[in-house]
Amino acid sequence: MFGFGKKKISDSLARTRSSVFGQITSLFGGGEIDDELWDDLEALLIQADVGVETTMDLIETVRQRVTREGVTKLADAQSILKEEMQRLLDGNNASDFDRERLVTVVLVVGVNGSGKTTTIAKLANYYQRQGRKVILAAADTFRAAAIDQLKIWGERANCTVIAHQPNADPGAVVFDALKSALSRKADLVLIDTAGRLHTKYNLMKELEKLRGIAGKQVHAAPHETLLVLDAITGQNALSQARHFKDSVAITGVVLAKLDGTAKGGVVFAIGRELGVPVRFVGVGEGIEDIMPFDSKAFVDGLFG
Amino acid sequence: MFENLQDKLQGVFNQLTRRGRLSEADVDKALREVRLALLEADVNFKIVKEFIARVRERAVGIELKKTITPGQQVIKIVHEELLTTLGDSAPINLGGRSPHVIMLIGLQGSGKTTTAAKLALHFRKSKHNPLLVAADTRRPAAIEQLKVLGRQLDIPVHFEDSSVSPPKICANAVKVAKSGAHNIVILDTAGRLQIDEALMEELNQIKVKTEPQETLLVADSMTGQEAVRVAEGFHKQVDLTGLILTKVDGDARGGAAISIRAVTGVPIKFLGVGEKSSDLEVFHPDRLASRILGMGDILSLIERAEDVLDEEVAERSAKKLLAGKFNLEDFLEQLQQIKKMGPVTKMLEMLPGWKDMTRAVKDTDALSEENMEKQMKRTEAIISSMTTKERRNPKVLNGSRKKRIAQGSGTTVHDVNQLLSQFRQMQKMMKQFKKPRARQNLMNMFDGFR
Numbered sequence: 001m002f003g004f005g006k007k008k009i010s011d012s013l014a015r016t017r018s019s020v021f022g023q024i025t026s027l028f029g030g031g032e033i034d035d036e037l038w039d040d041l042e043a044l045l046i047q048a049d050v051g052v053e054t055t056m057d058l059i060e061t062v063r064q065r066v067t068r069e070g071v072t073k074l075a076d077a078q079s080i081l082k083e084e085m086q087r088l089l090d091g092n093n094a095s096d097f098d099r100e101r102l103v104t105v106v107l108v109v110g111v112n113g114s115g116k117t118t119t120i121a122k123l124a125n126y127y128q129r130q131g132r133k134v135i136l137a138a139a140d141t142f143r144a145a146a147i148d149q150l151k152i153w154g155e156r157a158n159c160t161v162i163a164h165q166p167n168a169d170p171g172a173v174v175f176d177a178l179k180s181a182l183s184r185k186a187d188l189v190l191i192d193t194a195g196r197l198h199t200k201y202n203l204m205k206e207l208e209k210l211r212g213i214a215g216k217q218v219h220a221a222p223h224e225t226l227l228v229l230d231a232i233t234g235q236n237a238l239s240q241a242r243h244f245k246d247s248v249a250i251t252g253v254v255l256a257k258l259d260g261t262a263k264g265g266v267v268f269a270i271g272r273e274l275g276v277p278v279r280f281v282g283v284g285e286g287i288e289d290i291m292p293f294d295s296k297a298f299v300d301g302l303f304g
Numbered sequence: 305m306f307e308n309l310q311d312k313l314q315g316v317f318n319q320l321t322r323r324g325r326l327s328e329a330d331v332d333k334a335l336r337e338v339r340l341a342l343l344e345a346d347v348n349f350k351i352v353k354e355f356i357a358r359v360r361e362r363a364v365g366i367e368l369k370k371t372i373t374p375g376q377q378v379i380k381i382v383h384e385e386l387l388t389t390l391g392d393s394a395p396i397n398l399g400g401r402s403p404h405v406i407m408l409i410g411l412q413g414s415g416k417t418t419t420a421a422k423l424a425l426h427f428r429k430s431k432h433n434p435l436l437v438a439a440d441t442r443r444p445a446a447i448e449q450l451k452v453l454g455r456q457l458d459i460p461v462h463f464e465d466s467s468v469s470p471p472k473i474c475a476n477a478v479k480v481a482k483s484g485a486h487n488i489v490i491l492d493t494a495g496r497l498q499i500d501e502a503l504m505e506e507l508n509q510i511k512v513k514t515e516p517q518e519t520l521l522v523a524d525s526m527t528g529q530e531a532v533r534v535a536e537g538f539h540k541q542v543d544l545t546g547l548i549l550t551k552v553d554g555d556a557r558g559g560a561a562i563s564i565r566a567v568t569g570v571p572i573k574f575l576g577v578g579e580k581s582s583d584l585e586v587f588h589p590d591r592l593a594s595r596i597l598g599m600g601d602i603l604s605l606i607e608r609a610e611d612v613l614d615e616e617v618a619e620r621s622a623k624k625l626l627a628g629k630f631n632l633e634d635f636l637e638q639l640q641q642i643k644k645m646g647p648v649t650k651m652l653e654m655l656p657g658w659k660d661m662t663r664a665v666k667d668t669d670a671l672s673e674e675n676m677e678k679q680m681k682r683t684e685a686i687i688s689s690m691t692t693k694e695r696r697n698p699k700v701l702n703g704s705r706k707k708r709i710a711q712g713s714g715t716t717v718h719d720v721n722q723l724l725s726q727f728r729q730m731q732k733m734m735k736q737f738k739k740p741r742a743r744q745n746l747m748n749m750f751d752g753f754r
Contacts, residue, residue, distance in 0.1 A: 046343060046529070049346075144452035145452050148448045197551065197554035197555075232524070233526050234560070235346055236556040237528075260499070261497075
């Protein structure tokens with residue numbers, strides 16, 4: 001599984017490697033450790049959506065280490081950079097998906113069009129294949145045909161979808177889904193929610209309510225709350241993560257659509273500022289195009 | 305909480321004198337902040353570089369004005385350059401033969417289907433007869449989504465089985481439009497990556513078969529640095545004619561719009577500003593420019609202040625404030641100055657962060673135009689009913705004087721007391737401001753109103 005994941009990540013990052021991060025590698029390919037190197041590195045990191053603040057911080061840290069450790073070889077400086085980048089992504093609590101419990105409840109949230117429904121389908125398929133019994137809750141009752149979309153995916157992933165009518169109360173859907181999960185002895189419930197901009201006060205309140213309903217039904221639920229983030233998102237992703245963390249305590253990020261040319265460098269900023277880890281990455285439109293996030297593979301993949 | 309460019313530039317400039325010309329060093333200091341603001345707004349790195357060079361050329365050596373601060377002067381130049389880059393709004397091209405075909409394309413999840421419905425509604429409102437076309441056969445239930453939206457708006461949707469190829473569906477749709485007297489055809493295509501050659505080729509086939517007047521890229525306003533490459537990719541392969549920026553109702557600065565404009569040169573046509581089908585706005589370069597700079601509509605505020613405020617009055621008040629000699633007479637003068645600038649709530653709305661603040665307030669009535677105006681009028685009436693002696697030295701106000709003032713202003717003694725306690729609080733604050741650092745902050749505050 002892991003080997004496969006690693007391969008796929010580096011596949012999908014191949015395009016980036018030939019562009020932005022590829023330039024980083026060539027940056028470290030020859031020449032000297034001088035101001036020009038740091039300037040170029042700054043430019044390249046910003047262009048990868050890492051963000052100004054995180055970039056400056058990262059470079060400063062690497063520079064200091066290079067001086068302190070008396071590093072003269074470019075290759076060694078690159079290793080330090082990789083280490084520090086990885087550090088921003090690590091140091092977070094481990095995933096809570098696999099802990100033994102009656103039923104694991106996962107709430108999936110995000111802004112409109114980030115890829116929540118597709119991600120849920122992939123996760124459902126991923127865990128069904130591992131022998132878990134998955135139930136999907138179609139709690140996006142707002143967007144036209146979102147329920148139909150989830151139902152089609154449910155069929156493909158071969159798992160039950162609990163759904164109500166369009167515009168029904170999403171809370172009731174969650175309630176029913178958890179109830180039927182308990183009676184059917186399912187062990188994983190994935191809740192699909194309507195996309196919402198994190199600045200919409202009422203919609204965020206609604207999400208908090210869903211969280212509350214889950215918690216009343218199943219002890220300590222939701223056990224994971226995942227923010228699905230489009231890899232092409234720029235610095236606004238930080239604001240998204242901050243708002244969703246404040247209102248529904250997200251425990252992880254799913255970086256979706258990593259098969260384009262964008263590489264989601266903003267997850268470094270999210271890791272640095274909020275300590276929220278990346279759990280999965282989405283790398284295509286197929287139901288199997290998802291894999292657990294591996295920070296080493298991710299950073300390595302970026303450098304080629 | 306929300307640090308905006310205005311504040312930052314004020315910080316840069318508050319050591320400078322207000323006479324003479326902007327020096328190269330001053331401009332560079334200011335432009336460093338501008339650069340950061342643009343990068344934080346997700347404007348592409350390379351485009352920021354070119355942009356800064358242009359602003360620099362214009363800003364160095366300009367003569368400083370008395371009415372606005374150097375910071376504001378730089379912002380004005382930055383803003384003007386942004387407007388030039390963003391270009392004017394352009395209407396949808398409805399020239400040539402009917403039916404007019406509008407093709408919407410873009411990455412997955414950028415908002416094509418929602419935008420298609422919004423556009424259809426927009427055209428129906430202006431007495432056109434649009435036909436929606438479900439050409440996204442890839443995403444599960446995408447066809448169904450458009451059908452539902454069409455039903456909600458009572459606008460017909462052309463759809464076929466998802467096994468039919470999109471170019472064929474679109475070609476059929478144009479035929480249907482002709483026979484059904486639809487003069488506008490809106491094609492909702494599947495989301496795709498600009499590097500997916502097969503799918504890009506499919507778009508070209510649709511173009512050949514339907515000859516669209518408009519090929520619009522639907523782009524998420526939250527897009528980061530990659531906006532450049534995405535837009536370039538689409539433009540190179542299918543010749544865009546315009547851009548629709550979506551999800552602008554969030555807090556994204558929308559710097560991607562600058563990037564896309566800069567690399568494609570195609571006009572921005574509409575903004576998606578909400579989830580409802582009516583939430584489509586014609587593009588205003590002005591507002592977007594301010595937003596990218598993180599300034600709300602503060603430019604309009606600066607302009608109005610420049611027009612209306614009396615510089616001498618403002619300066620006198622500021623001096624008195626700092627000397628701790630600010631009295632009710634000055635307070636009244638300030639109030640009248642502010643009133644000249646128009647409705648208070650309108651002004652407040654222009655301030656960055658104001659909307660977030662009001663959202664947090666439960667009693668929104670207290671912030672209503674009516675209430676604010678009432679409050680200001682009452683304050684004005686009370687001070688006007690005082691004698692000069694009382695205004696200059698409120699301490700002389702005893703029970704009987706207060707009663708007289710209340711009667712004279714048509715208020716109650718309670719109202720008079722409330723105003724006095726507010727004023728005392730203000731004075732207390734001023735005393736704290738007399739410390740050197742705080743004093744600088746206060747100066748900056750006043751700069752905003754000069």
